[in-house]
Amino acid sequence: MYFFHSYSFNEKLKVLMITDNLACGGKERRLISLLKYFSKLHFIEVDLALIDNERFYNDLPVHPKQIHILGRKRKHDLSIFTKIYNLVKQIDPALIHSWGSMPTIYSLPTVKLLSKKILNAEIVNAPQSISFEQFLRTKVSFKLSDLIASNSIAGIKSYNAPIDKSICIYNGFDFDRLDNIENKEQVREKFNIQTKYVVGMVGTVLPKKDYITFLITAMDLCRIREDISFMVVGDGEMLFQFKEMTKNYNNIIYTGKQHDVESIINIFDVGVLCTNSMIHGEGISNSIIEYMALGKPVIATDGGGTSEIIQDQVNGFICKPRTPNEIKNKILFLLENHALAEKIGLKNRQLIEEKFSIKSMAENTIKTYERLLNRKYLQSVDIKNQINTSAVN
Numbered sequence: 001m002y003f004f005h006s007y008s009f010n011e012k013l014k015v016l017m018i019t020d021n022l023a024c025g026g027k028e029r030r031l032i033s034l035l036k037y038f039s040k041l042h043f044i045e046v047d048l049a050l051i052d053n054e055r056f057y058n059d060l061p062v063h064p065k066q067i068h069i070l071g072r073k074r075k076h077d078l079s080i081f082t083k084i085y086n087l088v089k090q091i092d093p094a095l096i097h098s099w100g101s102m103p104t105i106y107s108l109p110t111v112k113l114l115s116k117k118i119l120n121a122e123i124v125n126a127p128q129s130i131s132f133e134q135f136l137r138t139k140v141s142f143k144l145s146d147l148i149a150s151n152s153i154a155g156i157k158s159y160n161a162p163i164d165k166s167i168c169i170y171n172g173f174d175f176d177r178l179d180n181i182e183n184k185e186q187v188r189e190k191f192n193i194q195t196k197y198v199v200g201m202v203g204t205v206l207p208k209k210d211y212i213t214f215l216i217t218a219m220d221l222c223r224i225r226e227d228i229s230f231m232v233v234g235d236g237e238m239l240f241q242f243k244e245m246t247k248n249y250n251n252i253i254y255t256g257k258q259h260d261v262e263s264i265i266n267i268f269d270v271g272v273l274c275t276n277s278m279i280h281g282e283g284i285s286n287s288i289i290e291y292m293a294l295g296k297p298v299i300a301t302d303g304g305g306t307s308e309i310i311q312d313q314v315n316g317f318i319c320k321p322r323t324p325n326e327i328k329n330k331i332l333f334l335l336e337n338h339a340l341a342e343k344i345g346l347k348n349r350q351l352i353e354e355k356f357s358i359k360s361m362a363e364n365t366i367k368t369y370e371r372l373l374n375r376k377y378l379q380s381v382d383i384k385n386q387i388n389t390s391a392v393n
Helices: 025-037 079-091 102-115 132-144 153-158 185-191 212-226 239-245 261-265 284-295 322-337 336-353 358-372
Strands: 015-021 044-050 067-069 095-099 115-121 147-150 166-168 199-201 228-233 250-254 270-273 300-302 315-318
Touching: 015 025, 015 185, 015 358, 025 044, 025 284, 025 358, 044 079, 079 102, 079 250, 095 102, 095 358, 102 115, 102 132, 115 132, 115 358, 132 250, 132 270, 147 153, 147 358, 153 166, 199 212, 199 261, 199 284, 212 228, 212 239, 212 250, 212 322, 228 261, 239 250, 261 284, 270 284, 270 322, 284 300, 300 322, 315 322, 322 336
Parallel strands: 015 044, 015 095, 044 067, 095 115, 115 147, 147 166, 199 228, 199 270, 228 250, 270 300, 300 315
Antiparallel strands: none
């Protein structure tokens, strides 16, 4: 990770960001927050290229003329190489910021042909192992990228990214998202929640999230307690299966896709994130950041970058994978020790304000651009000195 004491800009900085799409997901939410922050700065101008036009987020803080739909027609559409080349020739950005593996691969020929700099931000998770295809793709993209950004130190380790050009830029929460938060009673009424307590998990309902462990925990607690509701906030291919599995439990609630996630998290007493560590490792989870920004205590699965934001038994609890009984006991502990849970929540809010704000993320991104373009800065610290540290220490 690089830390710079100061930086300055003498001219407008033009950046082309390239991503697959704006589907519902943590990476996409992070990109939108960064665009929103950059839109307030006079010295930076961003064009956004979408490889395909799938959108969950439509209210973009970018002028429509600066949004470019490349129109991928198949998984490996070779025409995208040419479209990116033509776009870069047309708008002439100072650098390309690629958000994903394929956006990076598609951009690299243009980067080399037109002598552009590229920030490769494809590392957003920290799996225990990667596929052979991923290995080959990252070997090429890492070698040809100028800098590689990860949202966790664990991700850099997992992908064995070259230390000399790898940086960690933590996800940032935009506290402006809380300006229009809905009243708690209105949210409870919307989802027909009558119980005293609410425990929730936010995340796509896909195999990489361990909703089975969360729902086993929920069903166990529903059998012995009638004062707790459990919320599954998200959508995905496994939603119908889980609804069937829990159809006899009235206090397990499924919200589907939601734009106003913050208002829902605000009614939680405890935020949970269970991860299927056999196939996925979290980078820095947006869900965890959102729980903490709203002052909630967190219970999460061990692995990936989670220990970089949660220190077990200090500002939350980290549980071994697939341990519903352990999670159940931690939930009960937090619900029965309200003062402690509130204290943990306040500590979490403070940590997000200090180290995981959108301001911190944006400034660290700009400092990285500065390094790529040989802008002025006073001092940098190589990631070798940071590789065993975490944000919570």
